[in-house]
Amino acid sequence: MLLKSQHLLYVLPLLLVCTATEFTCAAPDVSRPNVILIMSDDQGTGDYGFQGNELIRTPNIDAMHSRSGFLSNFYVSPVCAPTRASLMTGRYNYRTRCIDTYVGRSMMDPDEVTLAESLQQAGYRTGIYGKWHLGDNYPLRAMDQGFQDSLVHRGGGIGQPSDPIGAEGKYTDPTLFKNGDEVKKQGYCTDIFFDAAMEFIGDSVESGDNFFTYIATNAPHGPFDDVPQQLYEEYRKVDFSPIMIGNFRPDRLKQESDKLARIAAMVTNIDQNVGRLFDKLVELDILENTIVIYLNDNGPNTMRYVGNMRGMKTGVDDGGIRSPLLFHWPAKVSANKTVTKLCAHIDVAPTILDACDVTVPAEQHLDGRSFLPMLTGEDSDWPTRQVVFQSHRGDQPQLFNHFAIHEEPWKLVHPSGFGNEKLKGQPKLQLYDLSKDPRQNNDLADQQPDVVQRLSAGYEAWFKDVSSTRPDNYAPPRIVIGTEDELTTVLTRQDWRHLRGRPWAQDSAGFWLLEALDDAAYEVEVLFASPPPMGTATITAGKATTQLDIPAGKQLGNIAQLKIPAGKVRLDVEVNFDGKTQGPHQVILKRK
Structure with a gap:
């Protein structure tokens, strides 16, 4: 069951709560x-x-x-x-x-x-x-x-x-x-x-x-189209070219400058x-x-x-x-x-x-x-340590892909690109001394092979450690449905498991990983981002399935009834529009 383990919760004695007046006394509170x-x-x-x-x-x-x-x-x-x-x-x-x-x-x-x-x-x-x-x-x-x-x-x-x-x-x-x-x-x-x-x-x-x-x-x-208007009007007059990185054609320069004016308005x-x-x-x-x-x-x-x-x-x-x-x-x-x-x-x-x-x-x-x-100032002793940063798209991180390990003053990095999980073998790593080269212009990997080896080993040990936190460490969490805490569950493309097409494109498809604590009947509403053509939705949860006719132009209120079994289930909603299938924009599950 996904609910939080009680042994991790603890209660500490409450300390004396001060009044607002006490906060202004001469001595620090x-x-x-x-x-x-x-x-x-x-x-x-x-x-x-x-x-x-x-x-x-x-x-x-x-x-x-x-x-x-x-x-x-x-x-x-x-x-x-x-x-x-x-x-x-x-x-x-x-x-x-x-x-x-x-x-x-x-x-x-x-x-x-x-x-x-x-x-x-x-x-x-x-x-x-x-x-x-x-x-x-x-x-x-x-x-x-x-x-x-x-x-x-x-x-x-x-x-x-x-x-x-x-x-x-x-x-x-x-x-x-x-x-x-x-x-x-x-x-x-x-x-x-x-x-x-x-x-x-x-x-x-x-x-x-x-x-x-x-x-x-x-x-x-x-x-960036909805920003604080008065600040935006002020920033539209600013020449942002001194802080823009890259060479831009005049039309692109204008677009990027306008975008920065909008970002600056939000920051201010x-x-x-x-x-x-x-x-x-x-x-x-x-x-x-x-x-x-x-x-x-x-x-x-x-x-x-x-x-x-x-x-x-x-x-x-x-x-x-x-x-x-x-x-x-x-x-x-x-x-x-x-x-x-x-x-x-x-x-x-x-x-x-x-x-x-x-x-x-x-x-x-x-x-x-x-x-x-x-x-x-109570203790300035801070040990030299290794800290790792890695990011990726998808379900499983890949060893040595798009990572950096830091150990002052060193940075060992492979900036292979977020979403570029196609690495084969150990890549050519880059090493920088950030105390002398914060812009990372001077790669010292060939000159400092011992540092590369030590940091590389540290990174591999880190990767193995974090990846073994749980037996199924990179399995996605499940949404729990039908509880008193959330009797109506809105499922969106933010949390679906993508199948095909671009994840948020209108014609893409996906499914949701759910957990039901008991067998229950649900009202299933299928929603679309824009008025759809006429079609048919097939709704499946485990062994339970039903079909729903989608009238042309009906974004909301497309409702079917489905009994969802207890346990871990996969919810699929696939809509057929004239022989082409796609997923809905959102699905609302309401326990009856």
Whole structure:
């Protein structure tokens, strides 16, 4: 059964909760801190003023940097869902079954213990606002994984096939999900997420509870057609060519410049909300003992300025996997405290749990470690270690494909390309001394064969270790249907197992891996993204099957009845339109 193992849950004694007044006393507060974790989506390591970008305005985050501890050598995964799995668990994503960004491979195994679960068990109120991207159905949702309050979009972003029908791509006035219920909101998505987070924070302070607030914006991820309009009009006048990488024809240059204006508008809008958030913390008198962390989830979503590095999102070169990490905690961390040691996404959860005095059971097996002692000055001893980053498309990672292993100052890398899983044999690896060559211009592999051999062996040992976390380590999680937690299950192409065609193309096909706890009758609704021609849908779950006539032009309300047997089942819905078959856009299962 997929439900979380109870032996991993634990309760710690609650420490004394301070009032808001106590946060303003002269001496630093010694009780547990509140925690706010902010992560933007596709904002690259160079999209900040304090990182040297003179065109994209981030004055509030720059000010936060001046008051914060700063991890200047911090790494994330090349793409978003893997980073989120590591961030929430303190473990490499290859241990969590979350190994890609779509077609059922961005779902995280529900037995993983999340940061939210650990903090909730320790007495914190927990809330998430924005992008979860680790599963849209029970028992994979944020609300099933430790978050008591959630306002999120489905899938990997607004504007994807997981959007509710009719709400596709709307960053302004989006349709979101509040604790599992579909809600129509007014305003721009980033503003909405920060508003909800600040309401949650205010309610927590009023009730005297410590809180953990996770704000994960979907901006500046595409689509780029719906952005803060006033900021966009300002940025349209900016010449972005100094931070654009590559040679462009005049027409393409115009398109790329317009795209950057839209991205910059979204980034500055995030920055404005960060300023509002800090104002709220001051208003509530909780600034001193509230940890605020800011980072991005991967490299930038275009080839643009990444400082003295190379690369972008999906790449394992440093520009694709570097992020600044700001750690604002006035009670314990001095302003302008810079940590240059190698740290990564797997270290964030251990650090937060350390700061909150939450003990992690040994059987939870974290890959990361707390970097808090380096920020507080209590202990600057940080061992030289090897940290690995790898990303791929599909069900199974391939040894030596699209990976990088870091051991200060070395980087051993094979940037073969995200989605290029055709490697045969051991490739020619590249070796760089990042302390002297951060742009990775001077490959030292031939000059340093001993280093290559040591790091290569370390990578192989890592690959074997993470791949053997479970007997069926890379099998995708299943969606559990028909429970009281989710009587109506919406299945989308985000989580289907793709069969043929381009995964999200209208004429593609796929199926869903489900688990039913008992035999039950279901109402099955078949939905289409646009008015379909006349056709016939064949619906199969295990040995149960039925057919459904699809009238021409009927997107919604195509309903059949099916009894789904208990156990692990595969749900296929194949629609025949004049001899050509395809999958539906979405399927809704409603237990009767």
